[in-house]
Amino acid sequence: MSLVKPAMRGLLGKRLRFHLPIAFALSLVAAAGFKYMVTEPRKQAYAEFYKNYDAAKEFNNMREAGIFESVRPSGE
Amino acid sequence: MLAARALRLVGRRAISTSVCVRGGHGVAKVDDYALPAYFDRRENPLPEIRYVQDLSSEQKSLKEKEKGSWATLSNEEKIALYRISFKQSFAEMNQGSAQWKSVVAGMFLFFGLTGLVVLWQRKFVYGPVPHTFEKEWKEKELQRMLDMRVNPVEGFSSQWDYENKQWKK
Numbered sequence: 001m002s003l004v005k006p007a008m009r010g011l012l013g014k015r016l017r018f019h020l021p022i023a024f025a026l027s028l029v030a031a032a033g034f035k036y037m038v039t040e041p042r043k044q045a046y047a048e049f050y051k052n053y054d055a056a057k058e059f060n061n062m063r064e065a066g067i068f069e070s071v072r073p074s075g076e
Numbered sequence: 077m078l079a080a081r082a083l084r085l086v087g088r089r090a091i092s093t094s095v096c097v098r099g100g101h102g103v104a105k106v107d108d109y110a111l112p113a114y115f116d117r118r119e120n121p122l123p124e125i126r127y128v129q130d131l132s133s134e135q136k137s138l139k140e141k142e143k144g145s146w147a148t149l150s151n152e153e154k155i156a157l158y159r160i161s162f163k164q165s166f167a168e169m170n171q172g173s174a175q176w177k178s179v180v181a182g183m184f185l186f187f188g189l190t191g192l193v194v195l196w197q198r199k200f201v202y203g204p205v206p207h208t209f210e211k212e213w214k215e216k217e218l219q220r221m222l223d224m225r226v227n228p229v230e231g232f233s234s235q236w237d238y239e240n241k242q243w244k245k
């Protein structure tokens with residue numbers, strides 16, 4: 001009955017030494033993934049939208065559609 | 077009283093009953109649940125009392141032999157001593173069971189029953205939905221959202237082609 005004596009000390013340290021680098025790496029991957037898959041495309045989308053945005057034209061279109069209460073469509 | 081408390085912590089059932097004396101009124105009744113109990117728990121590895129309280133004669137002689145050098149004990153004797161002190165080994169108490177299957181089955185059963193109840197409720201208890209859910213109303217609602225340019229960059233109105241008055245492909 002000569003079993004090997006189990007590890008009695010340093011259990012938390014061993015666990016941390018194993019899991020902390022992995023956790024760190026995964027967090028970095030998650031952050032990088034979010035940046036390049038969400039925020040960069042979003043910034044591009046907004047830049048594209050406002051590159052050739054004509055606010056006056058859009059306003060007139062909205063006015064003609066009749067959604068404003070302060071300015072009615074030009075026909076009325 | 078303090079002496080009684082201290083002796084009770086040692087965990088000898090026989091002693092704790094006789095020492096519980098209350099100010100001249102005799103022995104106080106000690107309920108079973110108040111005495112130290114044995115249980116197999118991973119978090120509490122050394123219970124307060126031995127598992128086998130009433131030792132047979134050979135177990136008693138084994139306990140006497142235990143007081144000497146442990147090198148003289150055979151493997152069977154060591155296991156017998158373990159089983160006197162403990163009911164289940166860690167491997168035995170930690171082993172899983174198939175109970176989770178019945179638990180999950182019960183869960184699904186109740187989900188299903190709840191679903192039936194909800195369906196019955198929808199049909200027989202609730203009144204009609206508001207008129208704003210009608211098809212014509214919803215069409216006017218969506219048209220107004222497009223007119224207002226709701227979320228024109230990445231959202232709703234960005235999917236509508238305003239020149240050709242249709243959804244973008």
